[in-house]
Structure formats: structure tokens, C-alpha cells
Amino acid sequence: MLEELSITGLGVLESAAAGFPPGFTVLTGETGAGKTMIVTSLRLLSGGRADAGRVRMGDEKAVVEGRFRIPGERPEIVSILEDSGAQLDDDDTVIAVRTVSADGRSRAYLGGRSVPAGVLGRLTGELLAVHGQNDQLRLIRPEQQRAALDRFAGPAATTALQRYRSARSRWVALLDEVDARRADSRELAQEADRLRFGVDEIDAVAPLPGEDADLAATIRRMTDLEDIRTSAAQAQSLVSGADGTSVVDALGTVRSLVESASDQALRDFAARVEEALTVVTDIGAELTAYLGTLPDDAADLDALLTRQAELKTLTRKYAPDIDGVIAWRDEARRRLAVIDDPEGAIDELEKQAELAREEVAGLAATVHDLRSRAAASLAKQVSTELTGLAMGGSSLDVSVTLLDPDDDRLRIEVDGRGTTAAADGADRVEFGLVAHRGARPLPIAKSASGGELSRVMLALEVVLATPDEGGVMVFDEVDAGVGGSAAVQIGARLARLARRHQVIVVTHLPQVAAFADNHLVIGKSGGGVEGRQTSTLTALDRDARIAELARMLAGLGDSETGRAHAEELLTTAERERAQE
Numbered sequence: 001m002l003e004e005l006s007i008t009g010l011g012v013l014e015s016a017a018a019g020f021p022p023g024f025t026v027l028t029g030e031t032g033a034g035k036t037m038i039v040t041s042l043r044l045l046s047g048g049r050a051d052a053g054r055v056r057m058g059d060e061k062a063v064v065e066g067r068f069r070i071p072g073e074r075p076e077i078v079s080i081l082e083d084s085g086a087q088l089d090d091d092d093t094v095i096a097v098r099t100v101s102a103d104g105r106s107r108a109y110l111g112g113r114s115v116p117a118g119v120l121g122r123l124t125g126e127l128l129a130v131h132g133q134n135d136q137l138r139l140i141r142p143e144q145q146r147a148a149l150d151r152f153a154g155p156a157a158t159t160a161l162q163r164y165r166s167a168r169s170r171w172v173a174l175l176d177e178v179d180a181r182r183a184d185s186r187e188l189a190q191e192a193d194r195l196r197f198g199v200d201e202i203d204a205v206a207p208l209p210g211e212d213a214d215l216a217a218t219i220r221r222m223t224d225l226e227d228i229r230t231s232a233a234q235a236q237s238l239v240s241g242a243d244g245t246s247v248v249d250a251l252g253t254v255r256s257l258v259e260s261a262s263d264q265a266l267r268d269f270a271a272r273v274e275e276a277l278t279v280v281t282d283i284g285a286e287l288t289a290y291l292g293t294l295p296d297d298a299a300d301l302d303a304l305l306t307r308q309a310e311l312k313t314l315t316r317k318y319a320p321d322i323d324g325v326i327a328w329r330d331e332a333r334r335r336l337a338v339i340d341d342p343e344g345a346i347d348e349l350e351k352q353a354e355l356a357r358e359e360v361a362g363l364a365a366t367v368h369d370l371r372s373r374a375a376a377s378l379a380k381q382v383s384t385e386l387t388g389l390a391m392g393g394s395s396l397d398v399s400v401t402l403l404d405p406d407d408d409r410l411r412i413e414v415d416g417r418g419t420t421a422a423a424d425g426a427d428r429v430e431f432g433l434v435a436h437r438g439a440r441p442l443p444i445a446k447s448a449s450g451g452e453l454s455r456v457m458l459a460l461e462v463v464l465a466t467p468d469e470g471g472v473m474v475f476d477e478v479d480a481g482v483g484g485s486a487a488v489q490i491g492a493r494l495a496r497l498a499r500r501h502q503v504i505v506v507t508h509l510p511q512v513a514a515f516a517d518n519h520l521v522i523g524k525s526g527g528g529v530e531g532r533q534t535s536t537l538t539a540l541d542r543d544a545r546i547a548e549l550a551r552m553l554a555g556l557g558d559s560e561t562g563r564a565h566a567e568e569l570l571t572t573a574e575r576e577r578a579q580e
Helices: 035-045 075-084 117-127 133-138 142-153 155-183 185-205 211-223 225-240 247-259 270-293 301-317 322-339 342-388 450-464 484-497 542-554 560-579
Strands: 002-010 013-019 024-029 061-069 093-101 106-110 113-115 128-131 395-402 411-414 417-420 427-434 472-476 502-506 518-525 534-539
Touching: 002 035, 024 035, 024 484, 035 061, 035 093, 035 128, 035 472, 035 502, 061 117, 075 117, 093 117, 106 117, 113 117, 117 128, 142 155, 142 342, 142 395, 142 427, 142 450, 155 342, 185 301, 185 322, 211 225, 211 301, 211 322, 225 247, 225 270, 247 270, 301 322, 342 395, 342 411, 342 427, 342 450, 342 484, 427 450, 450 484, 484 502, 484 560, 518 542, 542 560
Parallel strands: 013 534, 024 502, 024 518, 128 472, 472 502
Antiparallel strands: 002 013, 002 061, 061 093, 093 106, 106 113, 395 427, 411 417, 518 534
């Protein structure tokens, strides 16, 4: 719910602020006073386009600030607040701010945090719906009519449509893959040749895992084989040689001497000598084993160098090391298994695409059935509302027909008929207006006047409003082109809608204004700063409402006749609201 709205420097509004209680609030005022600026400010809070031309002449920027009460049962709204870092006040309200500077720059703030205008729009989009004359014109578009029907059809239709869209996306992806396979046959052949050459080259060398590292170590040893052998043999002889001068023999003599000493301090060395003897004995054994691993001569070195060159040729082409080369070959073989049988791969894809097409067709049929059933109910309920809005014998016709099968690629069968799987289903939804009983329905885009469009849109909103929906609904000149009894009925319908929503209406009709729970008037005065016009926003009590209604009736102002007429109108509206 919108609790407060503050506007500074927007249009003719120098500074205005007002509270918006629950229920039906009406905004009235003389032409040019700035009523539309209220709607403009709410559109800015909804993330709408910032227009520097709306900034009040002479001001640096326009500022719109709204305080919204956040319903706790709406997790999607709470999620937006948490993701943006916005802070709720202690009373579960959040402040949304939008500024527009005179040079066109725009800023948005939510709960004390700077956010993109789109984030602000996401939040207020969940809370606020603004219906202006442009919105009424959008109602003539087929996609808007389809969206209204889907909204009426409820969660079942929403779920079915989501499943349809997901299935259609998978199907289109498969069709794209089939087309790509067929179109890229030459490129695939070239790729296969390149992969096959690489696999054959690697197989001819037949590398083993880790062979390059092992070979490099062996070659390093063989390059200095004799020096290595001499050093190892001398070391082995010194450690455990048979000439009586080995380290092992010397340590054995040391052990005997310290063990037989009469001094305990000298005998204490025995354990450490024993440990050293064990270590040196192990070194001797290991040196002997090492000598056994050395080749007898370097005759095989050339062969090893040749093998190393072969491996390096592979690592230069395919991977940094031989293990990577082997992995490349294995992956190439898997890729070749697909490329070498392109027709088989395409046939498999086409089978998958056919199964996906059947799934899409089944889901399209489900969506079509749900829409068809909802269409009759929607038409009936809206027609009932139209009767109450003084549209005589007019009624709404909602037709749901299958699209023409004009796209062979996306052709499906629904109920035995060919159609096209479009992004939002296989249906064409069209609202038609039946002028009188027995008349043929004509598309509202061609047959409905501006006033009739206003009433059709209002009737739709009344029907589509669910008891637990809540939110703020703003109507700008919804009563355009109507008057008399039709205006009274519009006021009554708006009052009924306000039982389930907070409703804010900009109107010039006293019959509509009389049904409001709260009445705000926008006044204008000249001679402000630098002679500029200034507008004010004022909440009216009952006596002031009577005066404003008298002005709206015929410019009668505070005359006794005007006030009497206005009071009668207000009393009648209050009585009707109380009886419903």
C-alpha cells in the first residue's frame, strides 16, 4: 500500500505531499493544475523513463518520494529488498525515491540504498499498477489481451504456459542443432580430417603415460654414463669396499673401541656409532643397487634421443606433455565417432526433435484448453460489469483460435489441426465488442471508442482483481469520454475495487469523485517565485468536498444551488457504498 507521496520540483508542483489511506482516493483539480504530475511521479517510482523536461523550470532537479507498506505474505517483494540491501523501517514500510536532474540524469534509492531504476521498478511493479490512457490503448494489442486472459485463467494456466515455453526452448535448440549439422557438413569434414591426422600421428608414435619425463631422466644419466659409473663405484668402495679401508669397517672398529672402554662417557657413544653404522651399511647397499641399474654402455643413447625427438614433436602440436597428448587423442577419437557418422548423428537428433515436438504439441493443447475454458467465463463476467457501466446491451466476446500453420519449422498438431508453436502458445486471443444482442462481435481495436475502451479496461480490472491480491491501482482519466449514469457506475465499480485494493483515481467527473473514501484536490496559483505558477495538494474534509464537487458539476462554486446539488450527489454515493 502507498501511504505517503512527496513531490518536489516536478512539472508545476513546486512542493506537494499527501497521505494515502486505504480504500478509494480521488484526485481532482482544475485543468492545468498538475493532476497528471501525480501519475507521472508514480510512473517514475515504477522505474519509468526519466524526462528532464518534467523538471520544474528553474529547479535543479525533481524528487519523488513514496512510502510503501510491505505485505509480509509477499516473499517475492521481501527477496527484492534483501537482494538490494534495502532496509525496512520499524513499521514495515520502505521509502522509494527517484530523482531527475535538469540535465537528464536520474537516480533511484530504495530503503536508504542507491539502486538501479530497474530494481526500483521491480519492487513497485509488485505493488503498483498505473493505468493511463496509453494503457487503455495497449489493451487493443493482441499480446495484452492474451496476457489478460492468462491472468484470469490463474495458476494452472501460468504453470502450463511455463512448461510449454521450457519445452519449446528445448525443441528449438534441437532444431537449431540439426540445421547447424546439415549446414556445417563441409566444416565437419575438414575437422574430421584434422582430427584423424592427429590421431594417426600419435598412434604411430604410441607414447606411454609419463614416458617423456622418464626418458629425459634416462638420457641425462646416459650422457655422463662413465663419470656417473666411476663416481658411484668409488663411493660404493669407500663405504663397503673389501680392502679393509671402507667406512663400514672403520665404523665397526670404532664401535668395538668405545664398547670396550672403561669410561662410561666414552661407552655412551656406542649407540650413536651403531646408528651411523646402520645408515652407512644401507647406503652401501643402495649404491650397489644403483650401479646395477646403469647401462653397460652408451650405445643406446642415440636411439633414446631419437625417441625423445618424436615425443617432442607431439608435445609441440597437441599438448604441453605426453599425458596431455594422450588425453587429446582420446577426446579426438570420441569426437570422430560423431563426425564420422554425420547422418547417424543427425538422425538421432531428428528423433529427439520429433519427441520434443510431440511434447510441445501436448503442452500447447493443454494451454489452448485452459484458455478456451477461461475465455467463456471471462467474457461472461466482464459483460456483466459492462452492463453495470451503462453500455446498454454491449458485451465482451473473447475468442481463442489456433494460429495459422505459417511456419513449417515450428508446425505442430493441436486437436488434429495444424498450427504454429509461437513463443506464448499456439493461440490467437482476441477481444471483441458485441454492440447489442445478436450483433456480430467486432475487434475492440476497430470498434471501441475511447470511452468504451476505458470501461472495458475497468471492467477487466474489477473481474481480474482477486480478494487476496492487494496492491495499489492507479487510474488516470479512466472515465474519459463518459458521463451521466455511466460515470456513476464507474464510480461505484471503483469503490467496489477499493475493497480489495488501494485505488487512486485522477478524474474530472464529480459522479466518480463522489464515491471516493478520500478526496485530494490539486490547486494552482500564480505569482510564485519569479511569477511561476505553483500547485498545491490538499486533503479535503466533507464540507470542502461538497464545494469541490459543486465546482466540478458546472463551475457553480459556493452557490447554494451548486452546494445543494453536490451534497445530494455525495450523500447518494455514500448511501450506495454503504449498501454494497
